[in-house]
Amino acid sequence: MISAVRGTRDILPDQVERWQRVEGVARRVCSRYGYYELRTPIIEREELFSKGTGESTDIVQKEMYSFDDKGGQRVTLRPEATPGIVRAFVEHALEQSLSVAKLFTLGPMFRYERPQKGRYRQFHQLNVEVFGVAEASLDAEVMEMACTLVGELGIDETELVINSVGCPSCRPAFSEALLKALGKDLPKLCVDCQRRAKTNPLRIFDCKVEADQPTIGRLPHSTDYLCDACREHFEAVQRYLRLYNQPFQLSHRLVRGLDYYTRTTFELLSSKLGAQNALLGGGRYDGLVKRLGGPDRPGIGFAAGLERLVLALPHSNDQMASDVFVAAIGPSAQDAVFVLARTLRVAGLRTLVDHKTRSAKAQMKRANRAGVRHVVILGDDELAAGEVTIKTMATGEQCKVARNQVVDILLSAS
RNA sequence: GUGAGUGUAGCUCAAGGGUAGAGCGCCGGUCUGUGGCACCGGAUGUUGGGGGUUCGAAUCCCCUCACUCACCCCA
Numbered sequence: 001m002i003s004a005v006r007g008t009r010d011i012l013p014d015q016v017e018r019w020q021r022v023e024g025v026a027r028r029v030c031s032r033y034g035y036y037e038l039r040t041p042i043i044e045r046e047e048l049f050s051k052g053t054g055e056s057t058d059i060v061q062k063e064m065y066s067f068d069d070k071g072g073q074r075v076t077l078r079p080e081a082t083p084g085i086v087r088a089f090v091e092h093a094l095e096q097s098l099s100v101a102k103l104f105t106l107g108p109m110f111r112y113e114r115p116q117k118g119r120y121r122q123f124h125q126l127n128v129e130v131f132g133v134a135e136a137s138l139d140a141e142v143m144e145m146a147c148t149l150v151g152e153l154g155i156d157e158t159e160l161v162i163n164s165v166g167c168p169s170c171r172p173a174f175s176e177a178l179l180k181a182l183g184k185d186l187p188k189l190c191v192d193c194q195r196r197a198k199t200n201p202l203r204i205f206d207c208k209v210e211a212d213q214p215t216i217g218r219l220p221h222s223t224d225y226l227c228d229a230c231r232e233h234f235e236a237v238q239r240y241l242r243l244y245n246q247p248f249q250l251s252h253r254l255v256r257g258l259d260y261y262t263r264t265t266f267e268l269l270s271s272k273l274g275a276q277n278a279l280l281g282g283g284r285y286d287g288l289v290k291r292l293g294g295p296d297r298p299g300i301g302f303a304a305g306l307e308r309l310v311l312a313l314p315h316s317n318d319q320m321a322s323d324v325f326v327a328a329i330g331p332s333a334q335d336a337v338f339v340l341a342r343t344l345r346v347a348g349l350r351t352l353v354d355h356k357t358r359s360a361k362a363q364m365k366r367a368n369r370a371g372v373r374h375v376v377i378l379g380d381d382e383l384a385a386g387e388v389t390i391k392t393m394a395t396g397e398q399c400k401v402a403r404n405q406v407v408d409i410l411l412s413a414s
Numbered sequence: 415g416u417g418a419g420u421g422u423a424g425c426u427c428a429a430g431g432g433u434a435g436a437g438c439g440c441c442g443g444u445c446u447g448u449g450g451c452a453c454c455g456g457a458u459g460u461u462g463g464g465g466g467u468u469c470g471a472a473u474c475c476c477c478u479c480a481c482u483c484a485c486c487c488c489a
Contacts, residue, residue: 059487111489113488117482304489360446360447361445
């Protein structure tokens with residue numbers, strides 16, 4: 001047997017309804033907030049991610065599916081969507097053609113990681129991005145929309161956490177302050193923290209090692225080192241969130257793993273997901289468009305994990321169901337059943353027939369399992385009389401009606 | 415990349431050296447033109463794969479693969 005590649009999985013028919021619900025709500029909510037859908041390729045040049053996502057990130061250093069194509073070009077299965085969207089925005093000069101560049105996309109991403117609950121090698125994201133607006137009111141609108149989307153899916157027990165990681169003019173001072181505050185305590189921290197101190201000191205806040213917590217708890221906060229502009233922006237973001245009545249938690253330990261974030265960062269956490277508890281995460285990335293060769297435009301966005309949204313979705317009893325089963329009794333009715341089934345389908349009814357010749361009982365049993373509301377029975381008696389028998393499964397009642405009335409009756413009954 | 419746990423029928427799981435089982439599901443019958451309930455019958459396994467120990471391995475040992483959860487990282 002050939003099995004699915006590790007970390008990938010089939011979404012089976014009984015799960016697809018949940019996925020479509022998530023995708024449908026996502027599209028509707030985005031549309032209501034003025035976003036347009038954009039679809040970008042799944043493969044991009046590798047350099048898009050090394051430049052965009054950032055050379056120092058784990059994603060670029062060890063998680064990318066990269067290969068040389070037959071023409072010798074170095075390409076990568078996208079590990080995240082933002083760089084591709086920025087590329088498209090720049091490549092097609094979308095700020096010229098769109099009044100406001102509010103874009104969203106839905107699709108698969110690929111990261112070579114060890115799979116676990118809520119984490120797969122092929123996973124799916126909703127990405128939402130806005131280019132060209134620097135105002136704090138947009139930060140709040142984006143977060144409020146993310147929470148609304150999750151709320152409309154019926155997902156509860158969530159928490160919005162926000163932070164500000166500053167900008168290129170104030171962050172270096174903070175990194176320096178961090179290292180200074182650590183001082184002689186640094187060698188006492190775990191090996192990962194030692195590494196982080198060298199590559200990206202902010203990420204020390206991500207540490208979950210118990211023994212490190214007292215030391216980390218004494219470290220200064222990024223928000224104490226923000227420059228005036230960043231501090232004003234962050235305060236304004238909070239003011240707008242309150243204006244929207246959007247609850248949030250400040251977390252100075254929320255530092256995200258991608259290199260491009262500036263100022264606002266946020267995550268929406270769920271208590272129902274296990275260790276991978278972020279339903280969505282994002283932030284502002286004011287330097288990214290320029291870094292990827294475009295005009296100097298601010299940007300902000302977030303990515304939501306569709307697997308995680310589906311996982312957190314309340315369970316419902318929706319099941320796969322058709323409307324009608326057309327049963328043939330006796331071989332002479334077989335052709336008439338096929339023709340009638342086609343007529344019902346043209347009329348828009350979800351209709352099943354059995355292509356194997358089976359007893360009436362067997363067909364009824366199948367109809368019952370398929371969960372249809374009505375069974376239309378065609379046998380010698382009905383053929384002779386130009387009628388059909390309609391049986392309503394829930395009540396067991398049945399009646400005979402003229403052949404030419406079947407469609408109308410079934411349509412009004414379902 | 416690291417650690418732990420688990421791999422037996424479509425699914426959930428028994429059998430812990432001596433003939434591979436149950437429940438559910440599936441197919442059929444009792445009911446030759448009627449589902450659900452009941453009863454009866456039937457099909458389905460290289461016990462994840464490979465090697466070893468043994469007269470004999472689902473069972474013990476080694477290797478390997480996969481899954482799950484956690485670390486890491488992130489959606």
